[in-house]
Amino acid sequence: xxxxxxxxxxxEHLSGSTGITHIIDQQSGSARVAAHALLDNLDAxxxxxxxxxDHRLRRENTPRFLCGYCKTPVHIRVxxxxxxxxxxxxxxxxxxxxxxxxxxxxxxxxxxxxxxxxIDGARFNGRQEGARHRFLKASLCHMLRTDPQxxxxxxxxxxxxxxxxxxxxxxxxxxxxxxxxGRRIAFDVQIAPPLLATxxxxxxxxxxxxxxxxxxxxxDQPERLKLQGMQDLILPQGRRVIGFNEEIAALAKKDTQIRxxxxxxxxxxxLHYFKVARRIIGLDQALLLAGRPTRGPARIASDFRAIxxxxxxxxxxxxxxxxIFDLISAADGFPDWNTARRDHLPDILLVLVALGFGRxxxxxxxxxxxxxxxxxxxxxxxxxxxxxAFLIPKxxxxxxxxxxxxIHCAPDLRVLLDTAMTEITAEPETSALLWAKWKPLLHRLxxxxxxx
Ligand SMILES: [Zn+2]
Numbered sequence: 001x002x003x004x005x006x007x008x009x010x011x012e013h014l015s016g017s018t019g020i021t022h023i024i025d026q027q028s029g030s031a032r033v034a035a036h037a038l039l040d041n042l043d044a045x046x047x048x049x050x051x052x053x054d055h056r057l058r059r060e061n062t063p064r065f066l067c068g069y070c071k072t073p074v075h076i077r078v079x080x081x082x083x084x085x086x087x088x089x090x091x092x093x094x095x096x097x098x099x100x101x102x103x104x105x106x107x108x109x110x111x112x113x114x115x116x117x118x119i120d121g122a123r124f125n126g127r128q129e130g131a132r133h134r135f136l137k138a139s140l141c142h143m144l145r146t147d148p149q150x151x152x153x154x155x156x157x158x159x160x161x162x163x164x165x166x167x168x169x170x171x172x173x174x175x176x177x178x179x180x181x182g183r184r185i186a187f188d189v190q191i192a193p194p195l196l197a198t199x200x201x202x203x204x205x206x207x208x209x210x211x212x213x214x215x216x217x218x219x220d221q222p223e224r225l226k227l228q229g230m231q232d233l234i235l236p237q238g239r240r241v242i243g244f245n246e247e248i249a250a251l252a253k254k255d256t257q258i259r260x261x262x263x264x265x266x267x268x269x270x271l272h273y274f275k276v277a278r279r280i281i282g283l284d285q286a287l288l289l290a291g292r293p294t295r296g297p298a299r300i301a302s303d304f305r306a307i308x309x310x311x312x313x314x315x316x317x318x319x320x321x322x323x324i325f326d327l328i329s330a331a332d333g334f335p336d337w338n339t340a341r342r343d344h345l346p347d348i349l350l351v352l353v354a355l356g357f358g359r360x361x362x363x364x365x366x367x368x369x370x371x372x373x374x375x376x377x378x379x380x381x382x383x384x385x386x387x388x389a390f391l392i393p394k395x396x397x398x399x400x401x402x403x404x405x406x407i408h409c410a411p412d413l414r415v416l417l418d419t420a421m422t423e424i425t426a427e428p429e430t431s432a433l434l435w436a437k438w439k440p441l442l443h444r445l446x447x448x449x450x451x452x
Contacts (some may be wrong), residue, residue, distance in 0.1 A: 019093025022068030042089030048235035049323035070105035185212040195227020212290035219243035238308030348388035391422035
């Protein structure tokens with residue numbers, strides 16, 4: 001690089017709080033894009049979901065974003081809500097990953113940038129086990145022990161398991177309870193904002209152990225929920241989290257029934273602050289929301305993430321749905337959203353969501369018609385979405401509302417569905433492959449339906 005170029009792009013002049021101006025997004029055809037175009041439109045949940053999916057890709061050594069100048073990996077750094085005066089992507093920027101050797105780049109030549117993980121680690125080290133944390137943990141354990149539905153409740157019990165790579169893993173949840181009918185539920189009280197690696201690691205661990213598990217935050221410190229680590233934790237689980245404090249513990253003690261706060265975090269209209277709504281829930285609902293329940297009222301999805309996924313599909317928020325799908329897939333080891341799209345999985349899920357939650361008959365029928373009549377894409381998959389039609393009778397067999405919707409839909413649609421099923425019976429190979437590949441994920445999304 002020439003001397004004049006270096007002057008024109010002096011790092012003091014261009015980096016600072018605004019970060020690297022242009023980056024390469026390897027997920028959208030390696031195009032060089034303006035960083036603010038990618039970040040500025042994100043709401044707080046979009047930013048948290050992007051940070052989580054980006055963290056996963058970096059953990060797998062396939063970083064999504066590169067510096068638009070030196071083409072080395074970059075990551076997202078976020079200013080605090082107070083400092084920036086807003087929430088969402090406008091307070092985020094891209095900075096280089098730390099590295100041991102100098103690079104040739106107008107946005108910093110040296111290996112001098114600490115990673116956000118190092119900064120967070122230094123900032124919050126030692127605060128984790130404060131008096132408040134110990135107090136909430138002990139109160140929570142005490143509350144669980146007094147409920148007749150709980151056989152045992154203990155602090156810091158070691159849970160061991162095996163990771164997807166076959167290596168031994170373990171965690172010590174703050175509290176582990178076992179119900180009298182043998183269900184396990186773990187709780188981690190979180191006062192300080194956790195690191196992305198902590199959130200991701202815990203989530204994958206408990207999913208692999210098939211243990212119901214919740215983060216528990218301090219209901220009395222709602223201002224903490226605007227810290228980025230808390231946003232990374234709460235917003236991807238449908239903007240909801242379990243809360244606890246003395247007040248709820250006293251209420252639980254009075255009627256010897258477990259109680260929690262269910263906190264619902266939403267951005268205010270001006271995108272500057274969060275509102276926190278709260279209501280009280282019991283043990284059964286806490287188990288349902290943890291995603292490993294064995295009974296309860298939810299008809300289709302049961303856990304925070306699956307509910308948020310179906311809600312996004314239902315509202316047509318496909319980008320949000322894709323990010324939540326990738327978080328579920330990463331935790332449970334399923335293929336990602338792009339693979340799902342190539343297999344037309346979203347097409348059938350949109351039909352099932354319409355059949356399950358839709359209100360307007362005409363809108364539902366339009367979705368089914370598109371699904372059953374679409375032809376194979378010219379450059380995409382060589383098969384049509386309707387290879388998935390076999391899933392409709394499977395779901396209908398276990399869900400009365402879906403079954404009734406099918407029976408009462410327009411006669412020409414029933415004919416189309418019958419034709420699709422006849423085609424699949426005559427040539428079952430593609431459908432059988434799709435079913436074998438996606439059955440574990442479908443069971444996760446529809447746990448209550450026990451699809452045969
Ligand atoms: Zn660079």
